[in-house]
Amino acid sequence: MFGSKRVASVPPYLFTEINRKKEALIESGVDLIDLGVGDPDKPTPKHIIENLFTEMSNAENMKYPSVNGCTEFRVAVADFYQRQFNVDLDPDTEVLALIGSKEGLAHLIPSLLDPGDYLLTTDPCFTIYPMATYLANANFHAMPLTEKNNYQPNFFNIPKEILEKSKLMILNYPNNPTSATVDVDFFNNAVEFGKKHRIPIANDSAYNMISFGDYKAPSILQADGAKDIAVEIGTLSKTYNMTGWRIGYIVGNKDVIGALRIYKGNTDTGQFTPIQKAAAFALQSDQSLIDEQSKLYEERLEMMVNTLNDIGMPTKMPKATVFVWSQIPEGFTSSQFAEMLLVEAGVLVVPGTGFGPFGEGYVRISSTVPTERIKEALKRMKELLKKDKPDSRNAYVISEGK
Incomplete structure (x- = not known):
């Protein structure tokens, strides 16, 4: 095996690891909705x-x-x-x-x-x-x-x-x-x-x-x-x-x-x-795209914030970006909760600890997918959290950084 000791000791890049899990689930036939990476869903003008x-x-x-x-x-x-x-x-x-x-x-x-x-x-x-x-x-x-x-x-x-x-x-x-x-x-x-x-x-x-x-x-x-x-x-x-x-x-x-x-x-x-x-x-050139796009993200984020607050995930409406920073339900770590959403609901979000220890207790959720897919993801999350029992959460003991 080749490579420097420094490179060998670097943990996997967060989004590379997320993509690996995403691809494996898609290959197994899961209808996965990716609310992880902030990659715009609209085409370049x-x-x-x-x-x-x-x-x-x-x-x-x-x-x-x-x-x-x-x-x-x-x-x-x-x-x-x-x-x-x-x-x-x-x-x-x-x-x-x-x-x-x-x-x-x-x-x-x-x-x-x-x-x-x-x-x-x-x-x-x-x-x-x-x-x-x-x-x-x-x-x-x-x-x-x-x-x-x-x-x-x-x-x-x-x-x-x-x-x-x-x-x-x-x-x-x-x-x-x-x-x-x-x-x-x-x-x-x-x-x-x-x-x-x-x-x-x-x-x-x-x-x-x-x-x-x-x-x-x-x-x-x-x-x-x-x-x-x-x-x-x-x-x-x-x-x-x-x-x-x-x-x-x-x-x-x-x-x-x-x-x-x-x-x-x-x-x-x-x-x-x-x-x-x-x-x-x-x-x-023409800059009208910027206001149009911001308005679209704002509408999506407002919908997400309203639903997330309703299902017990306290979330504030942001003034900027394409993300919401949402608190997770009690009884989970950020990684456990993200893993449960991925496995049981086919919804990918990013655990807050992927960005550092002070991200514990949160997940980052992106609005850069079509509105109808966001609605479907929120529906799945709502149904999952409604039926979830606290004692089932022990199944998701995910090692941080893995």
């Missing part, structure tokens, strides 16, 4: 696909791409930030193309952390943060997110000895998995804290354009002096239904971006140019 074909017909676009990203894409991202957030960006030094936000986050961590340094981020959190830190031979310090603290980290509970070794903080608002949101005041406090301790801050902003009602997600770059210390990572995946296209960006502090550019220049050669140019077109 036709005008974006048509633009991709146009760009693919240009032979010049078949050459090696620049690691910086093509000029058209970087300018489009800068224009988007000016329109949406009134933030000015230099496309040459303050914008960098990514092969999706996950790639950018995974490479940002070793770009800034040396072995023994600390990453500060939250618990629960997107699983790539701690895993990329481990692979960089660095350390991870979790800042708990709880309902009591409105799912916002308390920066002042970080031990002094860890602060002195911290070289990056990753925030994630609108938040995955909790769907928590913040205002610019929160980012002002974060930036002030980062400056005081000389810790760069990256906000993972994958869901910045999916919001409901009067809420509009702010950018960390709107905070006072943010570009002195902060960057933001974004993606077109959720906004334009382009998850498989793998195109994202990082914007903000030019030194942080410069470090990532060096790392990427030695590990990849950038995203396929036609994808970048089609992404630029998406950012600069």
Whole structure:
């Protein structure tokens, strides 16, 4: 068997393990409804696909791409930030193309952390943060997110000895998995804290354009002096239904971006140019899809929240993202409950502990499947919980991380 000791000791990626169980059940004939991964069910808009074909017909676009990203894409991202957030960006030094936000986050961590340094981020959190830190031979310090603290980290509970070794903080608002949101005041406090301790801050902003009602997600770059210390990572995946296209960006502090550019220049050669140019077109063309899509997610989430509360799973309506963060019934762990739904109801949700220990007691449920399938999933959950007896729950003793 081949492979480094470090890779051999990495636990399976959460969604790889979920997909393995999903595929096994489907092969056995189960009509499975996947409310796990937040992969939009609607297609990429036709005008974006048509633009991709146009760009693919240009032979010049078949050459090696620049690691910086093509000029058209970087300018489009800068224009988007000016329109949406009134933030000015230099496309040459303050914008960098990514092969999706996950790639950018995974490479940002070793770009800034040396072995023994600390990453500060939250618990629960997107699983790539701690895993990329481990692979960089660095350390991870979790800042708990709880309902009591409105799912916002308390920066002042970080031990002094860890602060002195911290070289990056990753925030994630609108938040995955909790769907928590913040205002610019929160980012002002974060930036002030980062400056005081000389810790760069990256906000993972994958869901910045999916919001409901009067809420509009702010950018960390709107905070006072943010570009002195902060960057933001974004993606077109959720906004334009382009998850498989793998195109994202990082914007903000030019030194942080410069470090990532060096790392990427030695590990990849950038995203396929036609994808970048089609992404630029998406950012600069008709934006009516965004409001239409947010309205659809809002309607689905309201339906989910109402039903989940009715069946004994306390759930708050989020202001943004495509997820609900739902409390599970008493008597289960998060993994036990998710396993029971999967096996007995054919409904896949993600146990909260997949995102960290402070996710215990919750499951993350996605709204990115057709409405009728969500209704069917909720019906199955309601019927299962109605008939379930507490003494049957012992059958679901699932080892965490397995």
